[in-house]
Amino acid sequence: MLTVFVDPAVAPIDKQKELITKACTEIGLLCEFVPQRVERTISWVPSLKTPASACEDIGNEVIAVLSSEDALQMINAYVQHKKGSAVDELTLTEWVHSVQATLPNQNLTVLIVGLEKYFRNKKLLAKQKHREAVTGQAAKQKKNTKSVLIISFQEAEEAFVELQLFTGCVVQHVETDEDLAYQIKLYTKAVRDKSTKKDRFDNVFSFLEEGVSGISVNKQGQGLIKVWKHQLMQFKNLSSEMAEAVLCSYPSPYLLHQMCNNNETGQNAEQLLADINVGVRRSASVISTNRKIGKEQARRIYTFMTAQDPNKVIK
Numbered sequence: 001m002l003t004v005f006v007d008p009a010v011a012p013i014d015k016q017k018e019l020i021t022k023a024c025t026e027i028g029l030l031c032e033f034v035p036q037r038v039e040r041t042i043s044w045v046p047s048l049k050t051p052a053s054a055c056e057d058i059g060n061e062v063i064a065v066l067s068s069e070d071a072l073q074m075i076n077a078y079v080q081h082k083k084g085s086a087v088d089e090l091t092l093t094e095w096v097h098s099v100q101a102t103l104p105n106q107n108l109t110v111l112i113v114g115l116e117k118y119f120r121n122k123k124l125l126a127k128q129k130h131r132e133a134v135t136g137q138a139a140k141q142k143k144n145t146k147s148v149l150i151i152s153f154q155e156a157e158e159a160f161v162e163l164q165l166f167t168g169c170v171v172q173h174v175e176t177d178e179d180l181a182y183q184i185k186l187y188t189k190a191v192r193d194k195s196t197k198k199d200r201f202d203n204v205f206s207f208l209e210e211g212v213s214g215i216s217v218n219k220q221g222q223g224l225i226k227v228w229k230h231q232l233m234q235f236k237n238l239s240s241e242m243a244e245a246v247l248c249s250y251p252s253p254y255l256l257h258q259m260c261n262n263n264e265t266g267q268n269a270e271q272l273l274a275d276i277n278v279g280v281r282r283s284a285s286v287i288s289t290n291r292k293i294g295k296e297q298a299r300r301i302y303t304f305m306t307a308q309d310p311n312k313v314i315k
Contacts (some may be wrong), residue, residue, distance in 0.1 A: 001047045001193050002029050002058065004184070007036040010065045019181035027189055038102050040065050042184060044191050054195035061191050062106045063100055063179065068114035076149045078159040092159050096167045108169040109187070113180050115173055119153055194258055228253060235300050235314075245278045246301070260305040269306075273298035 004024050011017045017033060024031035034044060042063040047054050064075075077089040090098070100108060160171050173178045217223035225247065232243040250256035259267045278291040300314050307314075 002188070003047075004029060004031040004188055005036060005044045005045060006031060006033050006184075007039055008033050009040045016177050016180075018095050019177055023181040023185035024188060027192075029188060029192070037100050038064070041099070041103075042187075044188065051195070056260055057195045058191055060106050061109075061187075061194075063109050063184070063187060064096075066110060066112045068112065068118050072114045072118065072149050072151055073114055075151050075156050075159045078162070079151070079155050087285050088096050091165045093166050096163060096169055100167065100169075102188055108167070110163075110169055110171045111183060112171065112173050112179065113177070114175065115156070116175055118151075119156075122150075163246065165261060167247060181302070225251060234303075235297065235304075238297055238300075241278050241291075242297060246248060246273075249276055256301070257305050260302055270298045270302045273301055 004020075006020060011020055011033065042050045042065065044058050044061060046058045050058070071092070073089055074092040074095055077087045078091040078093070080087045081091060096108065096110065098203045100106075163169065164171060172183065174183050217227060228251070229240075229243045229247055230252070232238060232246055234238065246256070250259065259272070262269075274293055274297075276293045278293060303312070303314050
């Protein structure tokens, strides 16, 4: 069992707390709103029965949540700092550095809530001003309107690029409180399953045996023939039986390369490869046929052994 600890500043109102709690409950996990070492952060704590290696994986993850207002203040500080003006507010990069200093050696993800809405409203305001200039009629102004910072999309993008370059953290945007709760749910599932899935890419090559990351070869060379077989099986549609047939004729890559590039046999190399007998195809009928490597596989193998262009694609 995993427990999600959310800083109260992430969800200051009851509706936000309910959404996050519901999202965690949907995946069978507990959620508690308790102050964290760094304000506006989310962390995960495993149960006592969790293995030590999994505990380390879970403890290395942390999310920091920023509202659009706070993000805009930090972006504005970045813009002013870029212009050479003295500012008291922290930039995004400075703020993340402060978080990383308090939480060292942890993978930090920053979620920014509602920033897309700011740019949509900014675009609508620009259209409204254009309409007023064309018609000469001023639109009614809403009472008690807050003064907002004027930040361009390009300035925000530059601030985010600097942030990711100099801190190495991940930045993601969410629109609504519902989106934030859903994103927390996805991250929680990923953190929960991290220890069980982190080794799933160890065996990424199709020619390697299932469940192993390689083939052992001892000092006497035992195992090399198996490596050669699996190398051959990298070719498209080249089966284990075909690889075995090639091995019988050419027990090493050197022998096959020598045959393909030999002046005497080079011109007929493809045909020699195509004629390699794979075995007898047994069928339900009385008639049986001999299978061969075939022209397509022979062409691929020959091209691989003789191509001078390292970027050549063998189809």
